[in-house]
Amino acid sequence: MTRKTARENAFILLFERSIKTDETAEEIYAKATEIRALECDDYVREVFFGCAENAKIIDETVERALVGWKKNRVSYVSRAILNLATYELMFKEDIPARVSINEAIELSKKYDDEKTFGFVNGVLNAVAEALGRK
Secondary structure, X not given: OOHHHHHHHHHHHHHHHHHXXXXXXXXXXXXXXXXXXXXXXXXXXXXXXXXXXXXXXXXHHHHHHOOOOOHHHOOHHHHHHHHXXXXXXXXXXXXXXXXXXXXXXXXXHHHOOOOHHHHHHHHHHHHHHHOOOO
């Protein structure tokens, strides 16, 4: 599986987790891999469970970058994309910041409103700058 496909599968799991608040990350992952046969590799597992374990700090980091926005106004799709890319920016130093941001923009173009990718780009650039990854 390519990194692009793995990133997309991690996004799908993160999106699902944001709307299935009554299920644990383990339950969501098990159902996705066993019932729906979602393809997962080490990267998908690391990102999905890493986002779950570090949800508070990731949320706080994203919220600081949401200048003029409240997190509850951001779509579930954009939130999942922002969380995924922020996890990479915070914990995956082997992935260049530009790659994480560009891949997030591509996910936004594919899964969210056509105007959202500029918002995602702006928020993630602010996150990268705050983390010293620019």
